[in-house]
Amino acid sequence: xxxxxxxELGTNAVRVFxxxxxxxxxxxxxxxxPTFHIEPDYSEQxxxxxxxxxxxxxxxxLNEYIHPKKYKVASIxxxxxxxxxxxxxxxxxxxxxxxxxxxNRAKKEADKLKASALGKTIYTATGTPLHPMxxxxxxxxxxxxxxxxxxQTSKFLSIKSYIIKQLTDEYIIDYSIASATGLLNIHKINxxxxxxxxxxxxxxxxxxxxxxxxxxxKLKKAYQSSLGLPADTKxxxxxxxxxxxxLGDGVKGEGRATITIEDSGAVRxxxxxxxxxxxxxxxxxxxxxxxxVSGGPTxxxxxxxxxxxxxxxxxxxxxxxxxxxxxxxxxxxxxxAGSEGLLFLPYLLGERAPIWNANAKGVYFxxxxxxxxxxxxxxxxxxxxxxxxxxxxxxxxxxxxxRLSINGSFANIPFCTQMVADIFNKPVQxxxxxxxxxxxxxxxxxxEMGIYKNLDEAAKTVVLPDEYLPEKQxxxxxxKYFKIFExxxxxxxxxxxxxANLQ
Amino acid sequence: xxxxxxxxxxxxxxxxxxxIIEIGAKKNQAIHLHSFPQSVSACIxxxxxxxxxxxxxxxxxxxxxxxGDVSLVMPNQxxxxxxGVLEIGSISWIHIKIQNHGNNELLSGKWSSLxxxxxxxxxxxxxxxxxxxxxxxxEVGRILRYIHDEILNQEIGYSTRVNQLIDExxxxxxxxxxxxxNRARDFPKVFMQLEQALRQNxxxxxxxxxxxxxxxxxxxxxxxxxxxxxxxxxxxYLINIRISEAIKxxxxxxxxxxxIALDAGFYSSQHFSTTFxxxxxxxxxxxxxxxxxxx
Numbered sequence: 001x002x003x004x005x006x007x008e009l010g011t012n013a014v015r016v017f018x019x020x021x022x023x024x025x026x027x028x029x030x031x032x033x034p035t036f037h038i039e040p041d042y043s044e045q046x047x048x049x050x051x052x053x054x055x056x057x058x059x060x061x062l063n064e065y066i067h068p069k070k071y072k073v074a075s076i077x078x079x080x081x082x083x084x085x086x087x088x089x090x091x092x093x094x095x096x097x098x099x100x101x102x103x104n105r106a107k108k109e110a111d112k113l114k115a116s117a118l119g120k121t122i123y124t125a126t127g128t129p130l131h132p133m134x135x136x137x138x139x140x141x142x143x144x145x146x147x148x149x150x151x152q153t154s155k156f157l158s159i160k161s162y163i164i165k166q167l168t169d170e171y172i173i174d175y176s177i178a179s180a181t182g183l184l185n186i187h188k189i190n191x192x193x194x195x196x197x198x199x200x201x202x203x204x205x206x207x208x209x210x211x212x213x214x215x216x217x218k219l220k221k222a223y224q225s226s227l228g229l230p231a232d233t234k235x236x237x238x239x240x241x242x243x244x245x246x247l248g249d250g251v252k253g254e255g256r257a258t259i260t261i262e263d264s265g266a267v268r269x270x271x272x273x274x275x276x277x278x279x280x281x282x283x284x285x286x287x288x289x290x291x292x293v294s295g296g297p298t299x300x301x302x303x304x305x306x307x308x309x310x311x312x313x314x315x316x317x318x319x320x321x322x323x324x325x326x327x328x329x330x331x332x333x334x335x336x337a338g339s340e341g342l343l344f345l346p347y348l349l350g351e352r353a354p355i356w357n358a359n360a361k362g363v364y365f366x367x368x369x370x371x372x373x374x375x376x377x378x379x380x381x382x383x384x385x386x387x388x389x390x391x392x393x394x395x396x397x398x399x400x401x402x403r404l405s406i407n408g409s410f411a412n413i414p415f416c417t418q419m420v421a422d423i424f425n426k427p428v429q430x431x432x433x434x435x436x437x438x439x440x441x442x443x444x445x446x447x448e449m450g451i452y453k454n455l456d457e458a459a460k461t462v463v464l465p466d467e468y469l470p471e472k473q474x475x476x477x478x479x480k481y482f483k484i485f486e487x488x489x490x491x492x493x494x495x496x497x498x499x500a501n502l503q
Numbered sequence: 504x505x506x507x508x509x510x511x512x513x514x515x516x517x518x519x520x521x522x523i524i525e526i527g528a529k530k531n532q533a534i535h536l537h538s539f540p541q542s543v544s545a546c547i548x549x550x551x552x553x554x555x556x557x558x559x560x561x562x563x564x565x566x567x568x569x570x571g572d573v574s575l576v577m578p579n580q581x582x583x584x585x586x587g588v589l590e591i592g593s594i595s596w597i598h599i600k601i602q603n604h605g606n607n608e609l610l611s612g613k614w615s616s617l618x619x620x621x622x623x624x625x626x627x628x629x630x631x632x633x634x635x636x637x638x639x640x641x642e643v644g645r646i647l648r649y650i651h652d653e654i655l656n657q658e659i660g661y662s663t664r665v666n667q668l669i670d671e672x673x674x675x676x677x678x679x680x681x682x683x684x685n686r687a688r689d690f691p692k693v694f695m696q697l698e699q700a701l702r703q704n705x706x707x708x709x710x711x712x713x714x715x716x717x718x719x720x721x722x723x724x725x726x727x728x729x730x731x732x733x734x735x736x737x738x739x740y741l742i743n744i745r746i747s748e749a750i751k752x753x754x755x756x757x758x759x760x761x762x763i764a765l766d767a768g769f770y771s772s773q774h775f776s777t778t779f780x781x782x783x784x785x786x787x788x789x790x791x792x793x794x795x796x797x798x
Contacts, residue, residue: 013734031743032733034698049747055782056743057734091794093754222784310688318687318720319728 003071004449005061006441007054008241009080009159011035011100011263014054016061017438018071021451023461027065028438031057036097041104041132044097047086047162054163059227067228075215075234077445079244079437080160082180082285085135087142087153088162092171095149098159099138102264102299106137107358109144113137118194120280125192127274127284127292128182131352136182139199153205160237161207168217168235173207176239176293179286184209186274186286212239212288213448236445242295243287244440246270247455249405249431250462257295257401259388259420259428260436261411265301267391268293269399281354281394288455294399296353296391300346300384302410304362307348308380312373329415332378337422337474338481341366342375344383345488347496351387354394355489359500365488381416382423382478386485389423404428405464407436414468422474423482429464505655506530516654519662521600522612522669528595528651531555534588541583546598547610547629548576549676551644555592560585561635571644573637575676577630595647599669601630610673614666617673624713625677631700631717632680640679646672681719690728693718701741705748705768711737745769746782753791760787 003026008015012035018027031053036044066073083101088094099105113119114130128134135156143150157165158177165171178184183199183206185192191203216235218224224231238244246258246268257269269275274284275294284294306321313324347360364379392401404426406417412430421428431439443458452458508527509516517523524546531538541560550559550573557568562580576582578601584590602609608630611622637643650668653661697718701709714737715725729737749767752758764775764787772787779787 030734032735032740033743034695046747048750049743052743052747052750052782056739059782091754093794220784222789224784226780226782226784313688315688318724319690319693321688321690 001069001071002074003066004442004445005058005066005073005076006238006438006445007058007076007078008244008435008437008441009050009054009078009163010241010437011081011102014050014057015435015438016054016057017435017442018061018065018073019439019442020071021074021446021449023439023442023446026069026071027061029057029061029064035100035102039105041107043100043103045084045100045159047094047098047159050098050159051163051166055223055227062227062229073229073233074449075236075445077236077441077448078160078164078238079241079441080158080163080177080238082177082240082242083133083135084159085138085142086157086159086162087149088155088157089152090154092154092165094162095152098162101133103138104132104358105145106132106134106141109137109140110134113140113198114280118198122182122192122195122198123280124276125185125187126179126182126195127186127286127294128180129280129283129352129356130182131356132358133352134180134182136195136199139183139201143200150200155205155207156201157207164216164235164237167219167223169220170217171207172210172214172216172237174210174212174214174237174239175286175288176212176243178206178209180240180242180283184286186284186292189286189289210237212237212243212444215448234445234448236448238441238444239287240285241437242266242268243285243293244437244444245407246293246436246440247287247443247459248436248438248440248462249407249429250459250464251405252456252459255400255402257392257395257399257404258436259392259404259406259411260408261301261384261388261406261416262408263301263303263306263410264297264299265388265408265410266295266297267388267395268295269395269401270294271399275395275398277394277398281356291455295395298387298391299349299352300387302384302408304346304348304384305380305410308377312376325413328377329381329413331374332381333415335374335378337382337477339375339379339382340371341368341481342371342379343481343485343488344376344379345485345492346380346383346387347489353391355390355493357493357496359496360489360492361496361499363488363492365484381419382481383485384410385416385419385423386478386482388420389482390486390489392424401426405436406430417468421468421470423478425470425472425475427470428468430466430468431464505651507651507655509654516657520614520654520665522602522614523665524598524600526597526647526650526654528593528647529589530593531589531591534591537587539584539589540587541581541585543579543581544576544598545578546600547578548574548582548596548598549643549647549672550574550576550594550596551640551647553593553595553644555590555594557590557592557594558584564635566636568636569638571639571641573640573643573676575629575632575635575637575680577632577635580635595644595651597647597650597669597672611670615670616667617670620710620712624710624716625673627707627713628677628681628716629673634680637676637679640675642675643672646675677716678719681716687719690732694729694732698744701744702748705745706766707768708770709741709768714741741768742778742782746779749775749779749787750790753787754794756791760791763787
């Protein structure tokens with residue numbers, strides 16, 4: 001029996017899944033790796049630790065689920081977080097750690113470019129918002145601030161490119177990850193001259209561009225033997241986690257949007273055209289040559305509710321955050337929609353779409369003497385989801401959205417899923433069992449094998465069993481508060497800046 | 504409260520207890536110049552406040568201590584009052600000698616009834632500590648009083664009782680220390696602290712008990728939480744760190760493979776080689792050769 005393995009190099013962990021050819025998950029493994037914050041704006045990860053963790057998790061999966069049952073691994077397909085940058089020398093050895101998407105050290109580079117006419121040209125060409133998350137800004141930062149590293153750099157890779165280089169000895173980058181670097185012209189699918197110039201590099205310093213289906217060279221002999229995989233195991237480059245998440249939810253064209261809420265979150269739509277926005281609020285990433293994934297990201301997803309739980313949860317057992325969260329949600333459900341007038345802006349980590357304000361802060365607003373802990377809990381969850389809605393609403397200025405699908409650990413909490421349905425006033429579908437990202441990777445691998453004619457056919461087969469229907473009355477209540485939420489988010493900008501300067 | 508000071512070598516009372524360098528209690532009713540200057544010692548020093556308010560300096564940081572608080576001073580840390588003066592109030596204290604046992608510094612010696620692994624874990628946690636003040640720990644005051652009484656009264660079995668009480672003192676301080684660090688809420692933060700501790704001392708042969716103690720929980724809960732959080736058992740997670748650290752070193756040509764193995768915490772280059780090959784398919788020297796092939 002054949003199987004497909006997917007490897008998702010996520011923000012905090014690698015997730016390895018095995019699927020049979022019908023798309024049923026037959027096993028999974030998870031391996032955590034740390035993020036280092038050696039200075040306030042820095043977020044780095046050790047590429048070798050990520051590689052070893054990936055190998056270890058993969059090996060455990062093979063030994064536990066695949067080899068004992070005599071499955072034959074047909075292919076291994078990758079997905080990864082976007083926006084990472086790793087400088088390597090001429091031997092391919094890392095020069096320092098990988099810089100991850102949440103690293104903000106390149107604020108100045110981003111602000112400078114955003115204020116210039118060149119900025120608009122580059123955004124229009126590359127589809128990546130001008131923000132410190134973008135590898136374009138990070139490379140420019142290294143050029144300006146870490147000259148020795150810049151001088152020694154032979155190539156700037158993404159984390160996935162580095163991992164694949166270890167396994168097959170090739171320097172490649174897929175269209176999706178490349179389209180999130182801020183360096184790729186997403187219309188022509190080649191490296192953008194203006195962006196390269198701003199970053200101070202040539203295209204020879206970047207990996208080779210390949211479509212997401214591309215089967216790579218053979219797994220190195222040593223890994224064939226240590227993993228027990230045959231020489232003809234296909235290694236497929238795959239896509240980014242963002243593109244895989246929407247594909248895995250079965251979205252193939254207009255009328256649908258996908259909401260992902262893990263620690264951070266995003267609202268995404270798919271289409272055959274780039275989504276043009278004068279205010280530069282959205283990203284446009286490539287899944288294939290003619291499929292664009294557009295949308296907006298938020299910093300403040302489930303991580304904000306975790307923060308709240310750590311401060312105000314009961315923790316009847318040490319470190320039992322899941323139980324404490326569940327307890328809080330039970331309490332929140334005793335309050336009616338709108339939290340009786342208590343409103344929360346969730347911008348504890350600054351915010352990206354749609355307000356793109358790194359100085360934004362958290363706010364509880366409308367507090368009166370009758371409010372209790374349960375109101376705070378509900379208001380906190382509502383605030384996180386109002387932010388998601390504000391992204392969805394700006395997307396709707398460009399695209400009609402009839403139905404939503406939802407994935408990610410926070411979004412999967414039934415209380416939250418229902419609230420999303422109510423706030424958006426649209427039906428919401430979700431899949432409980434496993435990761436949409438990994439399922440998207442399965443669909444890419446299966447399409448490459450010829451099981452599906454193309455990705456549209458593959459996406460059609462996705463069945464999301466659970467559906468949450470909106471309740472009109474709740475929607476009306478939420479909308480009254482959302483108007484205030486929207487106004488406050490803009491009006492408070494000068495005060496956000498003032499308090500940020502004091503912090 | 505009796506006031507007294509016993510010092511090793513000067514006081515016969517301590518003859519049976521070579522690990523106690525000094526023990527005492529003092530009720531201070533007037534401020535005298537130069538009564539409490541800053542000093543450095545090779546022992547671990549534990550002070551407990553019975554009454555009064557004290558402003559003390561540990562390793563050039565100033566702290567205010569109130570009744571029930573404990574000051575825990577590591578070997579070679581500067582400690583005392585910045586003005587050199589002991590404030591009015593009442594304190595008790597003990598100085599305990601550190602033993603060197605191979606590469607490990609141990610707080611407890613033959614006198615102790617702690618097992619070797621427990622003793623190592625406790626020493627590890629205490630000596631790594633960077634929290635000089637433990638707040639609200641009245642048990643320390645109680646134990647110090649019992650030790651004083653035992654030494655002063657010398658009733659039958661007192662030498663065993665004193666040593667048991669010192670063990671208890673170390674255990675209580677260690678538990679409090681790891682729990683004060685976190686409020687049993689933020690596992691990611693606790694795990695990050697552990698990760699740092701492991702990386703700072705990667706050559707050490709860590710046991711699960713030591714890791715659990717640093718994380719401030721029992722071994723059972725610790726195992727479960729780590730497995731849940733990382734996908735690996737604590738020892739397998741540690742192997743991840745050891746191998747990835749070794750990979751970094753292998754990419755530097757001038758470090759010998761034996762040194763890399765030992766620095767990364769493997770028992771021997773053979774042990775390193777087997778573990779490395781099992782995971783990566785390469786022996787360390789093959790791996791090194793591959794990474795310089797383009798030169």
